Amino acid sequence: xxxxxxxxxxxxxxxTPYTRGxxxxxxxxxxxxxxxxxxxIADAGLGNHDIDAILPFVSLGNAEDxxxxxxxxxxxxxxxxxxxxxxxxxxxxxxxxxVSSGIANYVLIPGGWYGFSGRRVREVVVAxxxxxxxGVNARDFYFPYGLTVPPQWFSFTARLHMSEFGTRPEHLxxxxxxxxxxxxxxxxxxxxxxxxxxxxxxxxxxxAEPFRxxxxxxxxxxxxxxxxxxxxxxxDLRQKPVTVLGIAQGQPYPADDIVTRADPFxxxxxxxxxxxxxxxxxxPREVDFAEIYDPFTFQVIQQLxxxxxxxxxxxxxxxxxxxxxxxxxxxxxxxxxxxxxxxxLGMNHFIEAVLQLRGAAGERxxxxxxxxxxxxxxxxxxxxxxxxxxx
Amino acid sequence: MDPGYDKPLxxxxxxxxxxxxxxxRWCRAGELRFQRCTSCGRFRHVPRPMCxxxxxxxxxxxxxxxxxxxxxxxxVTRPMHPAFTAVPYAPVVIELDExxxxxxTITDCPPAELQRGLRVxxxxxxxxxxxxxxxxxxxxxxxx
Ligand SMILES: [Zn+2]
Numbered sequence: 001x002x003x004x005x006x007x008x009x010x011x012x013x014x015x016t017p018y019t020r021g022x023x024x025x026x027x028x029x030x031x032x033x034x035x036x037x038x039x040x041i042a043d044a045g046l047g048n049h050d051i052d053a054i055l056p057f058v059s060l061g062n063a064e065d066x067x068x069x070x071x072x073x074x075x076x077x078x079x080x081x082x083x084x085x086x087x088x089x090x091x092x093x094x095x096x097x098x099v100s101s102g103i104a105n106y107v108l109i110p111g112g113w114y115g116f117s118g119r120r121v122r123e124v125v126v127a128x129x130x131x132x133x134x135g136v137n138a139r140d141f142y143f144p145y146g147l148t149v150p151p152q153w154f155s156f157t158a159r160l161h162m163s164e165f166g167t168r169p170e171h172l173x174x175x176x177x178x179x180x181x182x183x184x185x186x187x188x189x190x191x192x193x194x195x196x197x198x199x200x201x202x203x204x205x206x207x208a209e210p211f212r213x214x215x216x217x218x219x220x221x222x223x224x225x226x227x228x229x230x231x232x233x234x235x236d237l238r239q240k241p242v243t244v245l246g247i248a249q250g251q252p253y254p255a256d257d258i259v260t261r262a263d264p265f266x267x268x269x270x271x272x273x274x275x276x277x278x279x280x281x282x283x284p285r286e287v288d289f290a291e292i293y294d295p296f297t298f299q300v301i302q303q304l305x306x307x308x309x310x311x312x313x314x315x316x317x318x319x320x321x322x323x324x325x326x327x328x329x330x331x332x333x334x335x336x337x338x339x340x341x342x343x344x345l346g347m348n349h350f351i352e353a354v355l356q357l358r359g360a361a362g363e364r365x366x367x368x369x370x371x372x373x374x375x376x377x378x379x380x381x382x383x384x385x386x387x388x389x390x391x
Numbered sequence: 392m393d394p395g396y397d398k399p400l401x402x403x404x405x406x407x408x409x410x411x412x413x414x415x416r417w418c419r420a421g422e423l424r425f426q427r428c429t430s431c432g433r434f435r436h437v438p439r440p441m442c443x444x445x446x447x448x449x450x451x452x453x454x455x456x457x458x459x460x461x462x463x464x465x466x467v468t469r470p471m472h473p474a475f476t477a478v479p480y481a482p483v484v485i486e487l488d489e490x491x492x493x494x495x496t497i498t499d500c501p502p503a504e505l506q507r508g509l510r511v512x513x514x515x516x517x518x519x520x521x522x523x524x525x526x527x528x529x530x531x532x533x534x535x
Contacts (some may be wrong), residue, residue: 143399147482155465209466259484350513
């Protein structure tokens with residue numbers, strides 16, 4: 001099955017600086033995302049009026065909010081995929097379908113927030129249970145017991161993984177340390193200049209066992225955007241295109257309750273990975289780097305396992321020993337990820353993958369990077385997986 | 392019962408909340424009950440209008456033994472919500488003997504003594520006039 005392989009490309013990227021306050025006067029989630037959007041459109045060599053489809057991030061603005069500011073008088077298509085942190089990848093799938101079918105020509109995918117200076121990331125679901133599938137179940141059946149934030153509910157699965165497979169704190173730590181090492185090479189990363197050792201990791205305070213402070217992503221202010229067009233149109237644009245080889249989304253079952261699953265480790269990626277790799281016509285061994293949505297360290301181990309980079313239960317040893325660090329066999333989160341660059345909803349994972357595949361990642365460039373994987377992980381385990389190629 | 396109770400509560404009224412309301416009304420009456428499909432006999436929780444296994448719309452609220460075992464848990468050591476500042480506390484996942492799983496708490500077990508498979512039985516805590524939360528205590532009559 002090749003499906004939509006080679007039909008669409010990412011042709012423009014934009015990002016704001018990643019910061020932790022203060023909130024600029026007059027700024028909000030829309031103004032921040034518009035800055036990134038304008039940068040992405042310009043990067044592609046397009047004008048704002050060329051955009052004819054907008055796929056906004058769930059709960060962070062309507063397509064109309066963007067269109068009226070960018071002056072888009074005939075918006076042909078808009079859609080929002082309600083997959084939380086998997087929304088960018090799900091929107092890419094939507095964009096690929098739109099441009100390959102002629103529904104739209106130039107699709108804008110924005111995402112970003114004042115996740116530090118505005119409503120803190122940890123407050124999002126408690127403040128508005130409608131932002132995610134399962135939010136209402138969380139309110140009615142989790143919150144009364146003090147289970148109110150993502151590090152608490154995902155710690156259930158992490159603990160099960162540790163008792164089932166012998167995954168150790170040092171394995172979670174290997175993910176955190178690797179992210180921090182990558183971030184030292186990235187001028188945009190919030191944790192650049194603040195290196196971390198395994199001893200630092202193990203000494204960081206517990207938040208919700210087995211998660212320590214350093215297992216958690218960095219609440220941050222920042223936005224990104226990217227522009228997608230057809231492979232034919234991409235040839236005429238300014239940048240070397242990054243081609244979508246494989247793209248798929250998937251959900252756990254049931255998606256709206258994390259504790260009642262027959263198989264507690266099965267997530268959206270378990271279902272999506274075979275589809276994405278089949279479309280791309282490659283396997284995990286042919287991937288040069290991976291940008292894995294990392295709200296917490298454990299989710300990196302879990303997604304690598306469920307995508308088939310290693311067998312289930314072997315993710316801990318897999319990430320240890322430097323394999324995912326700079327210069328390793330499979331560099332993971334070469335920008336530092338949500339853990340050490342900034343929590344920009346995984347939009348920053350797409351920006352980084354494009355930079356790597358353009359050969360424009362500077363000091364942290366993965367040599368000869370030809371194929372990269374980007375994942376999104378949202379709500380109670382929704383996934384999107386994109387397999388991208390340079391040129 | 393604490394008139395100043397400030398922790399989050401389930402929403403028990405409104406068009407979408409009928410089944411959730413019914414679950415908690417049984418708790419208030421001192422009974423743990425789960426939906427059981429009248430057609431295929433499967434228990435389910437969280438409450439849903441349809442049986443996802445067989446498609447039936449018919450179900451009855453069947454009384455649980457109230458007995459089960461610990462599947463997993465976390466120990467919250469840093470407050471993340473203004474009403475939950477008394478750390479550490481340990482939300483747990485309990486699998487009832489009927490097969491359904493719930494998030495809950497164990498009232499008589501310090502976090503350090505939690506273990507997989509620990510046998511527990513339901514107890515009820517009337518936290519407000521309207522809401523009674525099911526919790527669990529160690530089941531001393533049954534140990535694995
Ligand atoms: Zn049934």
